[in-house]
Amino acid sequence: MTHNDSADGGELRVGDRITVLPGQARSGHTYRPLTCAVTIDVIHVRRDHDGSLDVEGVLLTARGAWRAGVPTRSVILPPGSYTTPRRVGDTVRYPETGETPAVTAIHLRPADGTALADLLFTTGATTSGVRLAELEHLARPQAAPTVQPCKRRHDPALACNRCAEAREPVTTGCEGPLCRQTANDLVVYRPERAVAQVRALCPAHRDAFTARNQGAPMQVFPLAEGTHNYFAHGDGTQIATCRHCGHAIYLYPKRALRGAREPWRDGEYDETGRCTVGEERQGIRVVHEPAVTLAERDWARAASTCTTAADPHPIADCPARRS
Ligand SMILES: [Zn+2]
Numbered sequence: 001m002t003h004n005d006s007a008d009g010g011e012l013r014v015g016d017r018i019t020v021l022p023g024q025a026r027s028g029h030t031y032r033p034l035t036c037a038v039t040i041d042v043i044h045v046r047r048d049h050d051g052s053l054d055v056e057g058v059l060l061t062a063r064g065a066w067r068a069g070v071p072t073r074s075v076i077l078p079p080g081s082y083t084t085p086r087r088v089g090d091t092v093r094y095p096e097t098g099e100t101p102a103v104t105a106i107h108l109r110p111a112d113g114t115a116l117a118d119l120l121f122t123t124g125a126t127t128s129g130v131r132l133a134e135l136e137h138l139a140r141p142q143a144a145p146t147v148q149p150c151k152r153r154h155d156p157a158l159a160c161n162r163c164a165e166a167r168e169p170v171t172t173g174c175e176g177p178l179c180r181q182t183a184n185d186l187v188v189y190r191p192e193r194a195v196a197q198v199r200a201l202c203p204a205h206r207d208a209f210t211a212r213n214q215g216a217p218m219q220v221f222p223l224a225e226g227t228h229n230y231f232a233h234g235d236g237t238q239i240a241t242c243r244h245c246g247h248a249i250y251l252y253p254k255r256a257l258r259g260a261r262e263p264w265r266d267g268e269y270d271e272t273g274r275c276t277v278g279e280e281r282q283g284i285r286v287v288h289e290p291a292v293t294l295a296e297r298d299w300a301r302a303a304s305t306c307t308t309a310a311d312p313h314p315i316a317d318c319p320a321r322r323s
Pocket residue numbers: 148149150151152154160161162163
């Protein structure tokens with residue numbers, strides 16, 4: 001890793017994560033040279049008249065999390081006394097495979113300050129949740145990349161599978177025999193002396209199903225935009241991913257029937273539908289709303305920085321938010 005001053009004059013900025021090298025760097029308090037390397041998350045930076053930088057940062061662990069108690073450190077950094085921060089747009093080396101993907105987004109995990117990167121590989125695949133601390137900086141483009149359809153920032157000339165599918169709607173498949181259509185309705189029926197069962201069906205299979213099961217108590221609920229799953233047994237609760245928080249959200253049939261304006265909920269006991277994570281991020285009132293395209297859903301899950309992509313769960317059950 002070398003000091004890079006091609007893109008922006010070598011300036012550091014708030015949010016950069018750097019390793020300060022011993023020898024040339026000095027303590028901002030004692031002015032003595034640092035004797036061992038420290039890794040910091042830059043929270044303040046000022047250029048000195050002699051060309052060095054006065055920097056204050058939060059100390060980081062080897063894995064890139066804030067140290068317990070969030071201690072800060074002041075350092076004076078002459079050119080060449082710190083590693084190049086990895087930023088969105090940079091080409092990096094991915095240690096697991098030696099591949100050289102581009103960083104397309106950086107998400108901060110609120111629980112411990114770990115920076116997690118989304119990487120775009122030359123195959124067009126995106127991987128999320130990679131620790132920024134594990135990536136080796138290789139190169140930076142002349143201009144910072146702009147937001148693409150996949151909601152990440154990258155050179156539009158790069159092949160990106162997420163961009164290619166970005167506008168595809170989130171859907172539920174029809175469960176009719178050999179059917180490849182999208183389901184439009186959720187049919188809840190109660191066969192005699194059995195628990196309620198739920199089927200997602202296209203219009204043709206819904207008609208066939210209701211004709212075949214005449215006499216059994218049955219309800220039909222239209223599938224809401226963004227629904228990708230539902231409970232196979234029960235009353236017809238639909239499941240989506242919130243586009244603000246990336247977590248599982250639920251549409252209960254009673255609320256849907258009442259035609260509530262903000263019907264998506266965190267769980268059965270959620271009365272308001274307010275999205276606390278979205279509110280923390282945006283600073284305004286936000287309600288859970290379903291991601292309706294694949295890009296929205298994938299982006300929201302990656303930004304959640306928890307395990308919701310592999311294991312969809314509501315905020316109430318979030319392992320990253322348990323205190
Ligand atoms: Zn893309």
